Amino acid sequence: MAEQITPRSVDYSRWYTDVVRQAELADYAPVKGCMIIRPYGYALWENIKAGLDRRFKETGHVNAYFPLFIPMSFIEKEAEHVSGFAPELAVVTHGGGKRLEEPLAVRPTSETIIGHAYAQWIRSYRDLPVLINQWCNVVRWEMRTRLFLRTSEFLWQEGHTAHATAEEAIEETLRMLGVYADFAINDAAIPVIQGKKSEREKFAGAVDSYTIEAMMGNGWALQSGTSHFLGQNFARAFDIKFLDQNNELQYVWTTSWGLSTRMIGGIIMTHGDDQGLILPPVLAPIQVVIVPIWRSEEERTNVLEAAGRAKAQLAAAGVRVKVDDREEVSPGFKFNDWEMRGVPVRMEIGPRDVTRNTVVLARRDRPGKEGKTFDVPADGVAEAVKALLAEVQAALLQRATEFRQANTHTGIRNYEEFKEVLAEKGGFLRVHWAGTGEDEDRIKEETKATIRCYPLEVEEGPGRCFYTGRETERVAIFARAY
């Protein structure tokens, strides 16, 4: 492809957009802020879905589907919820050519309509817990959009659970946060920090919000999934009550948790390089691409035959494999093309390999000759490939973890230092924090950095808040965020 990808160092956000479009993950739609998810991008989403859905089922959840349209009055029932979401609602006022008696919100999230259903379904403590997830689209009228990271419409899953006690609901909230972290780390190879959101950053209507925060290639943070303890806020708003074992009427305790197509943006910005995408093998739609190389007709026949055998062997071993037998482009073109698309392992088979009964393996995470292994025996190659895929998966996680470590700054003593480090180095600023919400607002205004989370794992012990100078045990991570 003659089109070039803008180098990351030149313009990170153009690099991102170039990768998304040239790797054919997504395209702009005719409507502002909307995107078309192309087959390659959707295949990636399907693999994300599969990895999460399996984990949801393993933790006892079932899938269901609730409607796209929500009566406006529902949204208005929970005070914080309406003030948080009203500005970004898409509202349907007409249907069938007539003005509707009550406008319908296109769901920005489904706590309200699901709360309405739960109020009808839940009567007794024996009905609890309710553990439901749905896969769907939601719409939020965002001012400024970016492919995958923030679009007016996006795909996600939203889990909604109801419990008899606060303890149980909190346990569920943290369990699902752990599920997200497990998925991010082991499937997406994205090291994430589990933490709690500050009051300023929490979900509209939640008691507590938890998040997994990832660091992107430019040092910015990406909120990659959230899990909320909703207390009894929605139970009271929607009258979700049950009779407990003492025959007393109680409000349920609810949670909600979501992870969206934004994760795709996170994968791109965690692993990608100037050649384009690098996909973690567990999620890659194509794990191995076979590029056959030939000159003569005879070589062509032999090479394609060998490629076919290798493909069959890999497919039988459960590897997602594709043979690129296009005749109109050269092998060199194909190498670059598949590197741009992030395929983790490439297998080259040429005339020399056919005579020796070998193949060449190249790993995407190490560019050029360094990542190539020659003379790999063709017999039993599936085992070698599977080992290499696992190696690439581990290497990606390790590289991202080291990058995050190198760009996480500690020991910041005062606000001046804070500003200096943020401006010069960027990344995560891990600090002791005893400030107020107003302090947080001021810092955001002056530096654009926000509290990404209070990490759940803290080994620092008590220390002095860099902003207020007060002693505190609380640790916060500040960063610029998407």
Next chain:
RNA sequence: CGGGGUGUAGCUCAGUUCGGUAGAGCGCUCGGUUUGGGACCGAGAGGCUUCGGCGGUUCGAAUCCGCCCACCCCGACCA
């Protein structure tokens, strides 16, 4: 919503200053030579009289004027 920018071939854009009847590169199609790191040569198709839309000025508008629309960038905003 404020500031800036752009709408011309599938894509990237030139042509607008100073009105004269639409171009280039890439891509695409066909043929041939190529193929172990982004190949080359030749021929060709492609713009509903058409340049985002509507209206105006003019013998004549992609070009000048007015209004509108869309998208992009920067802000404000944003689980």
